[in-house]
Amino acid sequence: MRYEYTVETEDLAKYYYMGKYVIKALDGINLKIRRGEYVSIMGPSGSGKTTLFNMIGGLDRPTRGKVYIDEVDISKLDAYELAWLRARKIGYIFQTFNLIPVLTALENVMLPMIFVGTPREQRIKKATELLSAVGLGDRLHHKPGELSGGQQQRVAIARALANDPAIVLADEPTGNLDLHTGLEIINLLRTLNKEKGVTIVTATHDLKMIDVSDRIIYLRDGKIDRIETRAEVTVEL
Secondary structure (H helix, E strand, C coil): CCCEEEEEEEEEEEEEEECCEEEEEEEEEEEEEECCEEEEEEECCCCHHHHHHHHHHHCCCCCCEEECCCCEEEHHHHHHHCCCCCCCCHEECCCCCCCCCCCHHHHHHHHHHHHCCCCHHHHHHHHHHHHHHCCCCCCCCHHHHHHHHHHHHHHHHHHHHCCCCEEEEEEEECCCCCCCHHHHHHHHHHHHHHHCCCCCEEEEECCHHHHCCEEEEEEEECEEEEEHHHHHHHCCC
């Protein structure tokens, strides 16, 4: 079944309690992200970007409200069901790459497929195809320490796509990269978004993301400050 919205949140809130103080990291987020959209979540430090990212990705539980992935309320899933959904529906890309240093690029990309029971020959074939798609067909057997930062992020992108996720979540994917390499990664994500129809949600400070985003969601103090389309941002500039 093809759902219109890949991600939906309803009155989503995350509070942290420190003695008599309450820190409202998220405070009533209502959001709908269409299948195939490229959305960037932006805002100052402490605005709630990473918290929202973690909620959508099922990495943390909300204090209040709901998160739906392909119309499944993930707050109602137990630990096993949530792990199943994360493995099959969500691909993650992190600022620090999070590659396994003792594994080759090929083995890092194959790893998520092991968890869903993909046969070995199929894992090798698909991982090879994905690494070739991100421009690393000649680096299959290099370990992370033998790759540049940009190449490591390309491996991380290929790994995020390993199980054909409905959504790819990218947390500051260009944060550890230089300007030129960061732009290459942004354009690569946009190309994959267009060619594979994968929904991409990035939490970012990088203004270059605006140019490839369908919509930009600005957070401030745990709330949605405003939502703009790329065309609206261009008019303002």
